[in-house]
Amino acid sequence: MTTDGPAERALELDLDALRPGRTRIVLAAALEQPGVTFGDVGAVELEIDGFAQATLDAATEERTLLLAVVYRRGERWRLRAIGQGYPTGLAELATGYGVQLG
Structure with a gap:
């Protein structure tokens, strides 16, 4: 992973490493x-190298932004750019998606 500046962030997904049966990954960011x-x-x-690009x-x-959903349809992975924002924090967004926070 590389970034060109202090405000850039990179995320690497290894779709082959997901547990069997997983069909959706939600990408979000919070300030x-x-x-x-x-x-x-x-x-x-x-931007996903060689896959897709979107501007939100x-x-x-x-303060929290739902960036995209990577999902499986049949044998292929697809990307849906979302850009839905929330004035609350990341914890509230995660809880809304069923993530148990400790």
Whole structure:
């Protein structure tokens, strides 16, 4: 993984390493700094090498952003860019997706 600047983040997914039966991965981002929103950050570029690219640029007061869903249809993996934002934190988003937080 590489990034070109201090504000860039990279994530690597190994779809072959998923447990059998897994068909969906939700990608989300949250801002830690108090008072900063995705409206302040500006456009979020989502790029998956050789697979897909999307620009998410409609955020205003959101502190957590649902970026995309990677899902399996038949034998192929697909990407759906979402760009849905929430004014709450990442914990609330995770709980909404059934993730148990300790």
